[in-house]
Every structure is written in structure tokens, then in C-alpha cells.
Amino acid sequence: MAEDYDKPEKLPEAESHGSPALPGRRAALMLGAVAASSVVTIRPALASTAASVLNCRIPIPDPGHAGEYVASDGRLVPPETKGSFPPAPRAVTGEEAKKMMSGMSPPGFDPSARQAYVNYIRRLQHGTSGFTCYASLQMPRP
Numbered sequence: 001m002a003e004d005y006d007k008p009e010k011l012p013e014a015e016s017h018g019s020p021a022l023p024g025r026r027a028a029l030m031l032g033a034v035a036a037s038s039v040v041t042i043r044p045a046l047a048s049t050a051a052s053v054l055n056c057r058i059p060i061p062d063p064g065h066a067g068e069y070v071a072s073d074g075r076l077v078p079p080e081t082k083g084s085f086p087p088a089p090r091a092v093t094g095e096e097a098k099k100m101m102s103g104m105s106p107p108g109f110d111p112s113a114r115q116a117y118v119n120y121i122r123r124l125q126h127g128t129s130g131f132t133c134y135a136s137l138q139m140p141r142p
Contacts (some may be wrong), residue, residue: 058097058130060088060117072121085113094133097121 053123061068061076068076069084077084089108096106100118124131 014054056094056133056136057091058094058121058124058133059091062129064121064129066081070113070116070120072116074121074123076115076120085110085116088113088117091130092117092121094137097134098137 054087065076067079067086069079069081069086070088071077071081072085079086092106097118099106100109100114100121101129103114104115109117121130121134124134
């Protein structure tokens with residue numbers, strides 16, 4: 001009777017309604033093995049993606065607006081505009097951006113400029129350098 005395990009099983013009502021037969025046990029086991037290997041393959045990729053999101057960079061301001069200052073509301077303004085802040089000393093990593101949004105200033109950054117930089121990041125639009133990094137930070141993690 002071992003050969004019966006290789007044959008598809010049919011339910012009585014399946015035969016009467018003309019629906020396809022259910023897969024045999026071997027097919028079900030093979031599907032389970034494929035699903036398990038997929039989970040093992042996808043998990044490291046997700047971990048790698050999460051790490052790359054934290055290491056992405058957001059220039060403040062973007063290279064197309066180098067030299068402009070950042071107003072407290074995040075808009076870019078001409079240099080030396082009253083109440084504005086100079087460009088960030090370097091690009092912010094995704095991890096630093098998350099910390100800045102929670103109230104912390106990265107080393108080397110003026111703490112009084114932190115909120116202006118956060119507002120600039122939040123105003124980023126598609127096509128602006130750093131937008132993809134910021135958008136990735138907004139996606140929920142598994």
C-alpha cells in the first residue's frame with residue numbers, strides 16, 4: 001500500500017462537483033519544504049535591508065542647494081537669514097535621523113539646529129537627495 005501515498009487523494013464531494021483532486025502527501029511535504037526554505041532565505045535579506053536603512057544618508061541640505069541655510073520650519077533660505085541655521089556639518093545617517101526625530105542630537109551637530117534639521121528631513125520630497133532614506137525610515141519593520 002506504500003504506492004498509495006504517491007497518488008492524489010480525492011474527496012467524495014470533489015468527484016461529484018468536478019473539482020480537482022487534492023495533492024498527495026508527497027506533494028504536500030514538498031510544498032512545506034519549499035515554504036520553510038523560503039523563510040530561511042528571506043529573513044537574512046530583511047535583516048540586511050534594516051541595516052542598510054539605518055546606514056543610508058540624508059544630506060542637509062541636498063547637494064543642489066549646498067550653501068543654503070535651514071530655517072526653523074525646515075525650509076531652505078539664503079545664508080545668514082535671521083533665525084536660520086547653517087548646513088549640517090555632514091550627511092545624517094538613517095540611524096541618526098531616527099535619533100534626531102526622538103530629540104537627540106548626533107555628535108558634531110548643533111543641538112539648537114536639531115529641530116530645524118528634523119523639519120527639513122520631514123519636508124523632503126520625491127526626487128530630493130535623502131528622500132528614499134527618509135521614506136525607508138517610515139516603513140514599519142517586521
